[in-house]
Amino acid sequence: MTHPRNLITDVAGLRIGNAHDARLGSGVTVALFDEPAVVSCEVMGGAPGTRETDILQPDKMVPSIHGVVLSGGSAFGLDAASGVQAYLRRQGIGFQVGNARVPLVSQAVIFDLMNGGDKEWGLYPPYRELGFQAAEKAGLDFDLGTAGGGYGATTANLKGGLGSASVKTSSGHTVGALVIVNAIASAVIGSGPHFWAGGLEEGDEFGGLGLPARVDSDMRRLFWKGGPQPATTIALIATDAVLTKAQAKRLAVASHAGLARGLRFSHALFDGDTIFAASTGRRPLGDAAAEFTELTALAADCLTRAIARGVYEATALPYPGAQPAWRDRFGTGRGS
Structure with missing residues:
Protein backbone atom coordinates (compact mmCIF):
# COMPACT_ATOMS: atom_id res chain seq x y z
CA MET A 1 0.00 0.00 0.00
CA THR A 2 1.40 3.40 -0.98
CA HIS A 3 0.93 6.61 0.99
CA PRO A 4 -0.88 9.64 -0.48
CA ARG A 5 2.38 11.58 -0.73
CA VAL A 28 21.96 19.26 -4.21
CA THR A 29 19.37 17.18 -2.37
CA VAL A 30 19.59 16.83 1.41
CA ALA A 31 17.93 14.39 3.82
CA LEU A 32 17.85 15.65 7.41
CA PHE A 33 16.82 13.40 10.29
CA ASP A 34 14.70 14.75 13.14
CA GLU A 35 16.84 12.68 15.49
CA PRO A 36 20.19 11.00 14.74
CA ALA A 37 19.43 7.99 12.54
CA VAL A 38 21.06 4.59 12.20
CA VAL A 39 22.53 4.60 8.68
CA SER A 40 24.73 2.28 6.66
CA CYS A 41 25.57 2.09 2.96
CA GLU A 42 26.73 -0.14 0.15
CA VAL A 43 28.87 1.05 -2.77
CA MET A 44 28.69 -1.24 -5.81
CA GLY A 45 29.72 1.06 -8.64
CA GLY A 46 33.21 1.05 -10.09
CA ALA A 47 33.75 4.83 -9.90
CA PRO A 48 32.11 6.20 -6.73
CA GLY A 49 32.38 9.65 -5.20
CA THR A 50 31.58 9.62 -1.49
CA ARG A 51 32.19 11.33 1.85
CA GLU A 52 31.92 9.91 5.38
CA THR A 53 30.87 6.45 4.28
CA ASP A 54 33.47 4.49 6.25
CA ILE A 55 31.82 5.58 9.52
CA LEU A 56 28.59 3.90 8.37
CA GLN A 57 30.00 0.39 8.36
CA PRO A 58 28.70 -1.86 11.16
CA ASP A 59 32.16 -2.30 12.72
CA LYS A 60 32.69 1.46 13.17
CA MET A 61 31.92 3.18 16.47
CA VAL A 62 29.59 5.95 15.21
CA PRO A 63 26.05 4.84 16.17
CA SER A 64 24.06 7.32 14.07
CA ILE A 65 24.30 10.41 11.85
CA HIS A 66 22.35 13.61 11.22
CA GLY A 67 21.96 13.78 7.45
CA VAL A 68 22.63 12.35 4.00
CA VAL A 69 23.47 14.38 0.89
CA LEU A 70 22.88 13.32 -2.72
CA SER A 71 24.57 15.83 -4.99
CA GLY A 72 25.71 16.73 -8.45
CA GLY A 73 29.20 18.02 -9.15
CA SER A 74 31.30 14.86 -9.10
CA ALA A 75 34.26 15.29 -6.72
CA PHE A 76 33.61 19.05 -6.55
CA GLY A 77 30.11 18.37 -5.25
CA LEU A 78 31.47 16.78 -2.09
CA ASP A 79 31.69 20.32 -0.69
CA ALA A 80 27.89 20.22 -0.27
CA ALA A 81 28.13 18.26 2.97
CA SER A 82 30.14 21.12 4.50
CA GLY A 83 27.24 23.46 3.82
CA VAL A 84 24.82 21.05 5.44
CA GLN A 85 27.13 20.72 8.44
CA ALA A 86 27.20 24.51 8.75
CA TYR A 87 23.40 24.65 8.74
CA LEU A 88 23.08 21.90 11.36
CA ARG A 89 25.72 23.45 13.60
CA ARG A 90 23.87 26.76 13.46
CA GLN A 91 20.77 24.88 14.67
CA GLY A 92 22.74 23.41 17.57
CA ILE A 93 22.65 19.94 16.04
CA GLY A 94 25.61 17.57 16.27
CA PHE A 95 27.51 15.32 18.63
CA GLN A 96 29.20 17.19 21.46
CA VAL A 97 32.92 16.39 21.61
CA GLY A 98 34.52 18.49 24.31
CA ASN A 99 33.88 22.09 23.34
CA ALA A 100 33.08 21.20 19.73
CA ARG A 101 29.74 20.27 18.18
CA VAL A 102 30.13 17.98 15.18
CA PRO A 103 27.21 17.21 12.85
CA LEU A 104 27.82 13.99 10.91
CA VAL A 105 26.71 14.10 7.29
CA SER A 106 27.42 11.39 4.70
CA GLN A 107 27.30 12.01 0.97
CA ALA A 108 27.46 10.54 -2.52
CA VAL A 109 27.76 12.45 -5.80
CA ILE A 110 26.88 12.01 -9.46
CA PHE A 111 28.93 13.06 -12.48
CA ASP A 112 27.09 15.89 -14.26
CA LEU A 113 30.06 17.95 -15.49
CA MET A 114 29.30 17.46 -19.21
CA ASN A 115 25.59 18.35 -19.38
CA GLY A 116 25.94 21.83 -20.93
CA GLY A 117 25.90 23.93 -17.76
CA ASP A 118 28.51 26.59 -17.00
CA LYS A 119 31.14 24.91 -14.81
CA GLU A 120 33.56 27.86 -14.82
CA TRP A 121 32.78 28.81 -11.21
CA GLY A 122 36.10 30.42 -10.34
CA LEU A 123 38.34 29.33 -7.48
CA TYR A 124 35.81 27.40 -5.39
CA PRO A 125 32.75 25.42 -6.58
CA PRO A 126 29.31 26.55 -5.34
CA TYR A 127 28.22 23.29 -3.73
CA ARG A 128 28.82 24.34 -0.12
CA GLU A 129 26.30 27.17 -0.56
CA LEU A 130 23.87 24.89 -2.42
CA GLY A 131 24.10 22.37 0.41
CA PHE A 132 23.27 25.06 2.97
CA GLN A 133 20.32 26.28 0.86
CA ALA A 134 18.96 22.75 0.44
CA ALA A 135 19.14 22.16 4.19
CA GLU A 136 17.27 25.42 4.83
CA LYS A 137 14.45 24.22 2.56
CA ALA A 138 14.08 20.75 4.06
CA GLY A 139 10.46 19.72 4.53
CA LEU A 140 7.94 16.98 3.86
CA ASP A 141 7.07 18.02 0.30
CA PHE A 142 9.65 18.46 -2.44
CA ASP A 143 9.90 18.49 -6.23
CA LEU A 144 10.90 15.51 -8.35
CA GLY A 145 12.54 15.32 -11.77
CA THR A 146 14.82 18.22 -12.70
CA ALA A 147 15.26 19.36 -9.11
CA GLY A 148 17.91 19.37 -6.42
CA GLY A 149 20.69 16.86 -6.99
CA GLY A 150 18.77 15.55 -10.00
CA TYR A 151 18.79 18.91 -11.79
CA GLY A 152 21.74 18.03 -14.04
CA ALA A 153 21.22 14.27 -14.18
CA THR A 154 21.08 12.42 -17.50
CA THR A 155 20.75 8.82 -18.71
CA ALA A 156 21.91 7.15 -21.91
CA ASN A 157 18.94 8.44 -23.92
CA LEU A 158 16.63 10.62 -21.79
CA LYS A 159 16.94 13.32 -19.14
CA GLY A 160 17.45 11.84 -15.69
CA GLY A 161 16.32 13.34 -12.41
CA LEU A 162 15.29 13.04 -8.80
CA GLY A 163 12.78 10.29 -8.00
CA SER A 164 11.02 9.02 -4.90
CA ALA A 165 8.41 6.46 -3.85
CA SER A 166 7.07 4.86 -0.69
CA VAL A 167 5.15 1.82 0.47
CA LYS A 168 3.82 0.27 3.67
CA THR A 169 4.67 -3.31 4.58
CA SER A 170 2.07 -5.86 5.66
CA SER A 171 3.18 -5.39 9.28
CA GLY A 172 2.72 -1.62 9.10
CA HIS A 173 6.27 -0.37 8.61
CA THR A 174 6.86 2.38 6.08
CA VAL A 175 9.77 2.29 3.64
CA GLY A 176 10.68 4.91 1.05
CA ALA A 177 13.29 5.55 -1.61
CA LEU A 178 14.98 8.71 -2.86
CA VAL A 179 17.20 8.47 -5.95
CA ILE A 180 19.18 10.58 -8.39
CA VAL A 181 18.95 8.81 -11.75
CA ASN A 182 22.13 9.65 -13.64
CA ALA A 183 22.57 6.25 -15.19
CA ILE A 184 25.20 5.21 -17.70
CA ALA A 185 22.43 3.15 -19.32
CA SER A 186 18.66 3.52 -19.70
CA ALA A 187 15.53 3.44 -17.55
CA VAL A 188 13.28 2.69 -20.55
CA ILE A 189 12.91 -0.44 -22.65
CA GLY A 190 14.57 0.09 -26.01
CA SER A 191 13.70 3.57 -27.24
CA GLY A 192 10.69 3.80 -24.87
CA PRO A 193 8.12 4.70 -23.76
CA HIS A 194 7.83 1.70 -21.42
CA PHE A 195 9.95 1.69 -18.27
CA TRP A 196 11.85 -1.35 -17.06
CA ALA A 197 10.00 -0.64 -13.79
CA GLY A 198 6.61 -0.97 -15.49
CA GLY A 199 5.60 -4.19 -13.75
CA LEU A 200 5.93 -2.55 -10.32
CA GLU A 201 4.08 0.70 -11.04
CA GLU A 202 1.50 1.89 -8.51
CA GLY A 203 -1.39 3.66 -10.23
CA ASP A 204 -0.13 6.02 -12.93
CA GLU A 205 2.93 7.22 -11.00
CA PHE A 206 5.09 7.12 -14.12
CA GLY A 207 2.59 7.18 -16.95
CA GLY A 208 0.50 4.06 -16.37
CA LEU A 209 1.85 2.24 -19.43
CA GLY A 210 2.88 -0.97 -17.73
CA LEU A 211 5.14 -3.29 -19.72
CA PRO A 212 5.05 -4.03 -23.45
CA ALA A 213 3.49 -7.29 -24.56
CA ARG A 214 6.93 -8.64 -25.43
CA VAL A 215 10.52 -7.49 -24.88
CA ASP A 216 12.41 -8.66 -27.95
CA SER A 217 16.17 -8.85 -28.52
CA ASP A 218 16.34 -5.43 -30.16
CA MET A 219 14.71 -3.86 -27.09
CA ARG A 220 17.36 -5.55 -24.94
CA ARG A 221 20.25 -4.22 -27.02
CA LEU A 222 22.91 -2.68 -24.80
CA PHE A 223 23.81 0.98 -25.20
CA TRP A 224 25.28 3.52 -22.85
CA LYS A 225 26.68 7.03 -22.59
CA GLY A 226 29.49 7.42 -25.07
CA GLY A 227 32.98 8.77 -24.49
CA PRO A 228 34.79 9.05 -21.17
CA GLN A 229 31.69 10.17 -19.29
CA PRO A 230 31.16 8.43 -15.96
CA ALA A 231 27.66 8.03 -14.59
CA THR A 232 26.12 7.23 -11.23
CA THR A 233 22.78 6.40 -9.69
CA ILE A 234 22.76 7.21 -5.98
CA ALA A 235 19.96 6.62 -3.50
CA LEU A 236 18.72 6.75 0.05
CA ILE A 237 16.38 4.09 1.44
CA ALA A 238 14.62 5.00 4.69
CA THR A 239 12.30 3.14 7.03
CA ASP A 240 10.60 3.80 10.34
CA ALA A 241 11.48 0.26 11.50
CA VAL A 242 13.98 0.02 14.35
CA LEU A 243 17.13 -1.46 12.81
CA THR A 244 20.64 -2.19 13.97
CA LYS A 245 23.53 -0.86 11.95
CA ALA A 246 24.13 -4.37 10.59
CA GLN A 247 20.49 -4.59 9.47
CA ALA A 248 20.79 -1.17 7.81
CA LYS A 249 23.82 -2.48 5.96
CA ARG A 250 21.86 -5.51 4.76
CA LEU A 251 18.99 -3.25 3.69
CA ALA A 252 21.41 -1.16 1.60
CA VAL A 253 22.86 -4.29 0.00
CA ALA A 254 19.46 -5.77 -0.83
CA SER A 255 18.20 -2.48 -2.25
CA HIS A 256 20.76 -2.63 -5.06
CA ALA A 257 18.39 -5.14 -6.67
CA GLY A 258 16.17 -2.12 -7.29
CA LEU A 259 18.86 -0.55 -9.47
CA ALA A 260 19.29 -3.74 -11.46
CA ARG A 261 15.53 -3.92 -12.13
CA GLY A 262 14.99 -0.24 -12.89
CA LEU A 263 17.90 0.21 -15.32
CA ARG A 264 19.37 -1.66 -18.24
CA PHE A 265 22.05 -1.81 -16.79
CA SER A 266 23.77 -0.88 -13.49
CA HIS A 267 26.95 -1.43 -11.39
CA ALA A 268 29.27 -0.88 -14.34
CA LEU A 269 32.92 0.13 -14.44
CA PHE A 270 32.09 3.83 -14.89
CA ASP A 271 29.19 3.80 -12.41
CA GLY A 272 29.42 5.09 -8.86
CA ASP A 273 26.25 3.33 -7.76
CA THR A 274 25.84 3.90 -4.02
CA ILE A 275 22.86 3.29 -1.71
CA PHE A 276 22.41 4.57 1.84
CA ALA A 277 19.89 2.89 4.15
CA ALA A 278 18.51 4.71 7.18
CA SER A 279 16.34 3.77 10.14
CA THR A 280 14.47 6.55 11.92
CA GLY A 281 13.60 4.04 14.65
CA ARG A 282 9.90 4.72 15.18
CA ARG A 283 8.44 1.16 15.09
CA PRO A 284 10.12 -1.98 16.46
CA LEU A 285 10.14 -5.12 14.36
CA GLY A 286 7.82 -7.85 15.61
CA ASP A 287 8.74 -11.12 13.93
CA ALA A 288 12.16 -9.74 13.15
CA ALA A 289 13.29 -12.19 10.46
CA ALA A 290 10.04 -12.21 8.49
CA GLU A 291 9.35 -8.48 8.76
CA PHE A 292 12.91 -7.54 7.88
CA THR A 293 12.89 -9.85 4.86
CA GLU A 294 9.73 -8.18 3.57
CA LEU A 295 11.27 -4.77 4.24
CA THR A 296 14.32 -5.55 2.08
CA ALA A 297 12.16 -6.81 -0.78
CA LEU A 298 9.81 -3.82 -0.78
CA ALA A 299 12.71 -1.36 -0.42
CA ALA A 300 14.17 -2.67 -3.67
CA ASP A 301 10.75 -2.39 -5.34
CA CYS A 302 10.44 1.19 -4.08
CA LEU A 303 13.81 2.09 -5.54
CA THR A 304 12.85 0.61 -8.93
CA ARG A 305 9.68 2.73 -8.97
CA ALA A 306 11.57 5.83 -7.81
CA ILE A 307 14.01 5.44 -10.73
CA ALA A 308 11.14 5.51 -13.23
CA ARG A 309 9.53 8.49 -11.46
CA GLY A 310 12.79 10.44 -11.62
CA VAL A 311 12.92 10.07 -15.40
CA TYR A 312 9.15 10.48 -15.87
CA GLU A 313 9.02 13.75 -13.90
CA ALA A 314 12.12 15.30 -15.48
CA THR A 315 12.17 18.30 -17.81
CA ALA A 316 14.92 19.07 -20.31
CA LEU A 317 17.74 21.37 -19.32
CA PRO A 318 17.56 24.90 -20.82
CA TYR A 319 20.64 24.54 -23.04
CA PRO A 320 21.03 24.07 -26.82
CA GLY A 321 21.23 20.40 -27.67
CA ALA A 322 20.10 19.30 -24.20
CA GLN A 323 18.93 15.73 -23.76
CA PRO A 324 15.15 15.36 -24.29
CA ALA A 325 12.89 14.52 -21.38
CA TRP A 326 10.57 11.50 -21.39
CA ARG A 327 7.55 13.82 -21.55
CA ASP A 328 9.02 15.68 -24.52
CA ARG A 329 8.86 12.44 -26.49
CA PHE A 330 5.86 10.62 -25.03
CA GLY A 331 3.58 13.16 -23.36
CA THR A 332 2.32 12.26 -19.91
CA GLY A 333 1.62 8.59 -20.58
CA ARG A 334 -1.69 6.79 -20.71
CA GLY A 335 -4.35 8.87 -22.42
CA SER A 336 -1.96 11.64 -23.53
Whole structure:
Protein backbone atom coordinates (compact mmCIF):
# COMPACT_ATOMS: atom_id res chain seq x y z
CA MET A 1 0.00 0.00 0.00
CA THR A 2 1.40 3.40 -0.98
CA HIS A 3 0.93 6.61 0.99
CA PRO A 4 -0.88 9.64 -0.48
CA ARG A 5 2.38 11.58 -0.73
CA ASN A 6 4.29 8.64 -2.31
CA LEU A 7 7.59 10.17 -1.21
CA ILE A 8 10.37 9.10 1.11
CA THR A 9 9.05 11.65 3.62
CA ASP A 10 6.14 9.30 4.30
CA VAL A 11 8.72 7.71 6.61
CA ALA A 12 8.33 9.58 9.90
CA GLY A 13 11.44 11.33 11.13
CA LEU A 14 13.07 12.85 8.07
CA ARG A 15 12.78 15.86 5.76
CA ILE A 16 14.11 16.52 2.25
CA GLY A 17 15.44 19.77 0.81
CA ASN A 18 16.46 20.70 -2.75
CA ALA A 19 18.57 23.49 -4.20
CA HIS A 20 19.94 23.96 -7.72
CA ASP A 21 21.66 26.48 -9.95
CA ALA A 22 20.20 26.63 -13.47
CA ARG A 23 23.27 28.28 -14.99
CA LEU A 24 25.54 25.68 -13.39
CA GLY A 25 23.25 22.84 -14.44
CA SER A 26 23.59 21.06 -11.12
CA GLY A 27 22.20 20.91 -7.61
CA VAL A 28 21.96 19.26 -4.21
CA THR A 29 19.37 17.18 -2.37
CA VAL A 30 19.59 16.83 1.41
CA ALA A 31 17.93 14.39 3.82
CA LEU A 32 17.85 15.65 7.41
CA PHE A 33 16.82 13.40 10.29
CA ASP A 34 14.70 14.75 13.14
CA GLU A 35 16.84 12.68 15.49
CA PRO A 36 20.19 11.00 14.74
CA ALA A 37 19.43 7.99 12.54
CA VAL A 38 21.06 4.59 12.20
CA VAL A 39 22.53 4.60 8.68
CA SER A 40 24.73 2.28 6.66
CA CYS A 41 25.57 2.09 2.96
CA GLU A 42 26.73 -0.14 0.15
CA VAL A 43 28.87 1.05 -2.77
CA MET A 44 28.69 -1.24 -5.81
CA GLY A 45 29.72 1.06 -8.64
CA GLY A 46 33.21 1.05 -10.09
CA ALA A 47 33.75 4.83 -9.90
CA PRO A 48 32.11 6.20 -6.73
CA GLY A 49 32.38 9.65 -5.20
CA THR A 50 31.58 9.62 -1.49
CA ARG A 51 32.19 11.33 1.85
CA GLU A 52 31.92 9.91 5.38
CA THR A 53 30.87 6.45 4.28
CA ASP A 54 33.47 4.49 6.25
CA ILE A 55 31.82 5.58 9.52
CA LEU A 56 28.59 3.90 8.37
CA GLN A 57 30.00 0.39 8.36
CA PRO A 58 28.70 -1.86 11.16
CA ASP A 59 32.16 -2.30 12.72
CA LYS A 60 32.69 1.46 13.17
CA MET A 61 31.92 3.18 16.47
CA VAL A 62 29.59 5.95 15.21
CA PRO A 63 26.05 4.84 16.17
CA SER A 64 24.06 7.32 14.07
CA ILE A 65 24.30 10.41 11.85
CA HIS A 66 22.35 13.61 11.22
CA GLY A 67 21.96 13.78 7.45
CA VAL A 68 22.63 12.35 4.00
CA VAL A 69 23.47 14.38 0.89
CA LEU A 70 22.88 13.32 -2.72
CA SER A 71 24.57 15.83 -4.99
CA GLY A 72 25.71 16.73 -8.45
CA GLY A 73 29.20 18.02 -9.15
CA SER A 74 31.30 14.86 -9.10
CA ALA A 75 34.26 15.29 -6.72
CA PHE A 76 33.61 19.05 -6.55
CA GLY A 77 30.11 18.37 -5.25
CA LEU A 78 31.47 16.78 -2.09
CA ASP A 79 31.69 20.32 -0.69
CA ALA A 80 27.89 20.22 -0.27
CA ALA A 81 28.13 18.26 2.97
CA SER A 82 30.14 21.12 4.50
CA GLY A 83 27.24 23.46 3.82
CA VAL A 84 24.82 21.05 5.44
CA GLN A 85 27.13 20.72 8.44
CA ALA A 86 27.20 24.51 8.75
CA TYR A 87 23.40 24.65 8.74
CA LEU A 88 23.08 21.90 11.36
CA ARG A 89 25.72 23.45 13.60
CA ARG A 90 23.87 26.76 13.46
CA GLN A 91 20.77 24.88 14.67
CA GLY A 92 22.74 23.41 17.57
CA ILE A 93 22.65 19.94 16.04
CA GLY A 94 25.61 17.57 16.27
CA PHE A 95 27.51 15.32 18.63
CA GLN A 96 29.20 17.19 21.46
CA VAL A 97 32.92 16.39 21.61
CA GLY A 98 34.52 18.49 24.31
CA ASN A 99 33.88 22.09 23.34
CA ALA A 100 33.08 21.20 19.73
CA ARG A 101 29.74 20.27 18.18
CA VAL A 102 30.13 17.98 15.18
CA PRO A 103 27.21 17.21 12.85
CA LEU A 104 27.82 13.99 10.91
CA VAL A 105 26.71 14.10 7.29
CA SER A 106 27.42 11.39 4.70
CA GLN A 107 27.30 12.01 0.97
CA ALA A 108 27.46 10.54 -2.52
CA VAL A 109 27.76 12.45 -5.80
CA ILE A 110 26.88 12.01 -9.46
CA PHE A 111 28.93 13.06 -12.48
CA ASP A 112 27.09 15.89 -14.26
CA LEU A 113 30.06 17.95 -15.49
CA MET A 114 29.30 17.46 -19.21
CA ASN A 115 25.59 18.35 -19.38
CA GLY A 116 25.94 21.83 -20.93
CA GLY A 117 25.90 23.93 -17.76
CA ASP A 118 28.51 26.59 -17.00
CA LYS A 119 31.14 24.91 -14.81
CA GLU A 120 33.56 27.86 -14.82
CA TRP A 121 32.78 28.81 -11.21
CA GLY A 122 36.10 30.42 -10.34
CA LEU A 123 38.34 29.33 -7.48
CA TYR A 124 35.81 27.40 -5.39
CA PRO A 125 32.75 25.42 -6.58
CA PRO A 126 29.31 26.55 -5.34
CA TYR A 127 28.22 23.29 -3.73
CA ARG A 128 28.82 24.34 -0.12
CA GLU A 129 26.30 27.17 -0.56
CA LEU A 130 23.87 24.89 -2.42
CA GLY A 131 24.10 22.37 0.41
CA PHE A 132 23.27 25.06 2.97
CA GLN A 133 20.32 26.28 0.86
CA ALA A 134 18.96 22.75 0.44
CA ALA A 135 19.14 22.16 4.19
CA GLU A 136 17.27 25.42 4.83
CA LYS A 137 14.45 24.22 2.56
CA ALA A 138 14.08 20.75 4.06
CA GLY A 139 10.46 19.72 4.53
CA LEU A 140 7.94 16.98 3.86
CA ASP A 141 7.07 18.02 0.30
CA PHE A 142 9.65 18.46 -2.44
CA ASP A 143 9.90 18.49 -6.23
CA LEU A 144 10.90 15.51 -8.35
CA GLY A 145 12.54 15.32 -11.77
CA THR A 146 14.82 18.22 -12.70
CA ALA A 147 15.26 19.36 -9.11
CA GLY A 148 17.91 19.37 -6.42
CA GLY A 149 20.69 16.86 -6.99
CA GLY A 150 18.77 15.55 -10.00
CA TYR A 151 18.79 18.91 -11.79
CA GLY A 152 21.74 18.03 -14.04
CA ALA A 153 21.22 14.27 -14.18
CA THR A 154 21.08 12.42 -17.50
CA THR A 155 20.75 8.82 -18.71
CA ALA A 156 21.91 7.15 -21.91
CA ASN A 157 18.94 8.44 -23.92
CA LEU A 158 16.63 10.62 -21.79
CA LYS A 159 16.94 13.32 -19.14
CA GLY A 160 17.45 11.84 -15.69
CA GLY A 161 16.32 13.34 -12.41
CA LEU A 162 15.29 13.04 -8.80
CA GLY A 163 12.78 10.29 -8.00
CA SER A 164 11.02 9.02 -4.90
CA ALA A 165 8.41 6.46 -3.85
CA SER A 166 7.07 4.86 -0.69
CA VAL A 167 5.15 1.82 0.47
CA LYS A 168 3.82 0.27 3.67
CA THR A 169 4.67 -3.31 4.58
CA SER A 170 2.07 -5.86 5.66
CA SER A 171 3.18 -5.39 9.28
CA GLY A 172 2.72 -1.62 9.10
CA HIS A 173 6.27 -0.37 8.61
CA THR A 174 6.86 2.38 6.08
CA VAL A 175 9.77 2.29 3.64
CA GLY A 176 10.68 4.91 1.05
CA ALA A 177 13.29 5.55 -1.61
CA LEU A 178 14.98 8.71 -2.86
CA VAL A 179 17.20 8.47 -5.95
CA ILE A 180 19.18 10.58 -8.39
CA VAL A 181 18.95 8.81 -11.75
CA ASN A 182 22.13 9.65 -13.64
CA ALA A 183 22.57 6.25 -15.19
CA ILE A 184 25.20 5.21 -17.70
CA ALA A 185 22.43 3.15 -19.32
CA SER A 186 18.66 3.52 -19.70
CA ALA A 187 15.53 3.44 -17.55
CA VAL A 188 13.28 2.69 -20.55
CA ILE A 189 12.91 -0.44 -22.65
CA GLY A 190 14.57 0.09 -26.01
CA SER A 191 13.70 3.57 -27.24
CA GLY A 192 10.69 3.80 -24.87
CA PRO A 193 8.12 4.70 -23.76
CA HIS A 194 7.83 1.70 -21.42
CA PHE A 195 9.95 1.69 -18.27
CA TRP A 196 11.85 -1.35 -17.06
CA ALA A 197 10.00 -0.64 -13.79
CA GLY A 198 6.61 -0.97 -15.49
CA GLY A 199 5.60 -4.19 -13.75
CA LEU A 200 5.93 -2.55 -10.32
CA GLU A 201 4.08 0.70 -11.04
CA GLU A 202 1.50 1.89 -8.51
CA GLY A 203 -1.39 3.66 -10.23
CA ASP A 204 -0.13 6.02 -12.93
CA GLU A 205 2.93 7.22 -11.00
CA PHE A 206 5.09 7.12 -14.12
CA GLY A 207 2.59 7.18 -16.95
CA GLY A 208 0.50 4.06 -16.37
CA LEU A 209 1.85 2.24 -19.43
CA GLY A 210 2.88 -0.97 -17.73
CA LEU A 211 5.14 -3.29 -19.72
CA PRO A 212 5.05 -4.03 -23.45
CA ALA A 213 3.49 -7.29 -24.56
CA ARG A 214 6.93 -8.64 -25.43
CA VAL A 215 10.52 -7.49 -24.88
CA ASP A 216 12.41 -8.66 -27.95
CA SER A 217 16.17 -8.85 -28.52
CA ASP A 218 16.34 -5.43 -30.16
CA MET A 219 14.71 -3.86 -27.09
CA ARG A 220 17.36 -5.55 -24.94
CA ARG A 221 20.25 -4.22 -27.02
CA LEU A 222 22.91 -2.68 -24.80
CA PHE A 223 23.81 0.98 -25.20
CA TRP A 224 25.28 3.52 -22.85
CA LYS A 225 26.68 7.03 -22.59
CA GLY A 226 29.49 7.42 -25.07
CA GLY A 227 32.98 8.77 -24.49
CA PRO A 228 34.79 9.05 -21.17
CA GLN A 229 31.69 10.17 -19.29
CA PRO A 230 31.16 8.43 -15.96
CA ALA A 231 27.66 8.03 -14.59
CA THR A 232 26.12 7.23 -11.23
CA THR A 233 22.78 6.40 -9.69
CA ILE A 234 22.76 7.21 -5.98
CA ALA A 235 19.96 6.62 -3.50
CA LEU A 236 18.72 6.75 0.05
CA ILE A 237 16.38 4.09 1.44
CA ALA A 238 14.62 5.00 4.69
CA THR A 239 12.30 3.14 7.03
CA ASP A 240 10.60 3.80 10.34
CA ALA A 241 11.48 0.26 11.50
CA VAL A 242 13.98 0.02 14.35
CA LEU A 243 17.13 -1.46 12.81
CA THR A 244 20.64 -2.19 13.97
CA LYS A 245 23.53 -0.86 11.95
CA ALA A 246 24.13 -4.37 10.59
CA GLN A 247 20.49 -4.59 9.47
CA ALA A 248 20.79 -1.17 7.81
CA LYS A 249 23.82 -2.48 5.96
CA ARG A 250 21.86 -5.51 4.76
CA LEU A 251 18.99 -3.25 3.69
CA ALA A 252 21.41 -1.16 1.60
CA VAL A 253 22.86 -4.29 0.00
CA ALA A 254 19.46 -5.77 -0.83
CA SER A 255 18.20 -2.48 -2.25
CA HIS A 256 20.76 -2.63 -5.06
CA ALA A 257 18.39 -5.14 -6.67
CA GLY A 258 16.17 -2.12 -7.29
CA LEU A 259 18.86 -0.55 -9.47
CA ALA A 260 19.29 -3.74 -11.46
CA ARG A 261 15.53 -3.92 -12.13
CA GLY A 262 14.99 -0.24 -12.89
CA LEU A 263 17.90 0.21 -15.32
CA ARG A 264 19.37 -1.66 -18.24
CA PHE A 265 22.05 -1.81 -16.79
CA SER A 266 23.77 -0.88 -13.49
CA HIS A 267 26.95 -1.43 -11.39
CA ALA A 268 29.27 -0.88 -14.34
CA LEU A 269 32.92 0.13 -14.44
CA PHE A 270 32.09 3.83 -14.89
CA ASP A 271 29.19 3.80 -12.41
CA GLY A 272 29.42 5.09 -8.86
CA ASP A 273 26.25 3.33 -7.76
CA THR A 274 25.84 3.90 -4.02
CA ILE A 275 22.86 3.29 -1.71
CA PHE A 276 22.41 4.57 1.84
CA ALA A 277 19.89 2.89 4.15
CA ALA A 278 18.51 4.71 7.18
CA SER A 279 16.34 3.77 10.14
CA THR A 280 14.47 6.55 11.92
CA GLY A 281 13.60 4.04 14.65
CA ARG A 282 9.90 4.72 15.18
CA ARG A 283 8.44 1.16 15.09
CA PRO A 284 10.12 -1.98 16.46
CA LEU A 285 10.14 -5.12 14.36
CA GLY A 286 7.82 -7.85 15.61
CA ASP A 287 8.74 -11.12 13.93
CA ALA A 288 12.16 -9.74 13.15
CA ALA A 289 13.29 -12.19 10.46
CA ALA A 290 10.04 -12.21 8.49
CA GLU A 291 9.35 -8.48 8.76
CA PHE A 292 12.91 -7.54 7.88
CA THR A 293 12.89 -9.85 4.86
CA GLU A 294 9.73 -8.18 3.57
CA LEU A 295 11.27 -4.77 4.24
CA THR A 296 14.32 -5.55 2.08
CA ALA A 297 12.16 -6.81 -0.78
CA LEU A 298 9.81 -3.82 -0.78
CA ALA A 299 12.71 -1.36 -0.42
CA ALA A 300 14.17 -2.67 -3.67
CA ASP A 301 10.75 -2.39 -5.34
CA CYS A 302 10.44 1.19 -4.08
CA LEU A 303 13.81 2.09 -5.54
CA THR A 304 12.85 0.61 -8.93
CA ARG A 305 9.68 2.73 -8.97
CA ALA A 306 11.57 5.83 -7.81
CA ILE A 307 14.01 5.44 -10.73
CA ALA A 308 11.14 5.51 -13.23
CA ARG A 309 9.53 8.49 -11.46
CA GLY A 310 12.79 10.44 -11.62
CA VAL A 311 12.92 10.07 -15.40
CA TYR A 312 9.15 10.48 -15.87
CA GLU A 313 9.02 13.75 -13.90
CA ALA A 314 12.12 15.30 -15.48
CA THR A 315 12.17 18.30 -17.81
CA ALA A 316 14.92 19.07 -20.31
CA LEU A 317 17.74 21.37 -19.32
CA PRO A 318 17.56 24.90 -20.82
CA TYR A 319 20.64 24.54 -23.04
CA PRO A 320 21.03 24.07 -26.82
CA GLY A 321 21.23 20.40 -27.67
CA ALA A 322 20.10 19.30 -24.20
CA GLN A 323 18.93 15.73 -23.76
CA PRO A 324 15.15 15.36 -24.29
CA ALA A 325 12.89 14.52 -21.38
CA TRP A 326 10.57 11.50 -21.39
CA ARG A 327 7.55 13.82 -21.55
CA ASP A 328 9.02 15.68 -24.52
CA ARG A 329 8.86 12.44 -26.49
CA PHE A 330 5.86 10.62 -25.03
CA GLY A 331 3.58 13.16 -23.36
CA THR A 332 2.32 12.26 -19.91
CA GLY A 333 1.62 8.59 -20.58
CA ARG A 334 -1.69 6.79 -20.71
CA GLY A 335 -4.35 8.87 -22.42
CA SER A 336 -1.96 11.64 -23.53
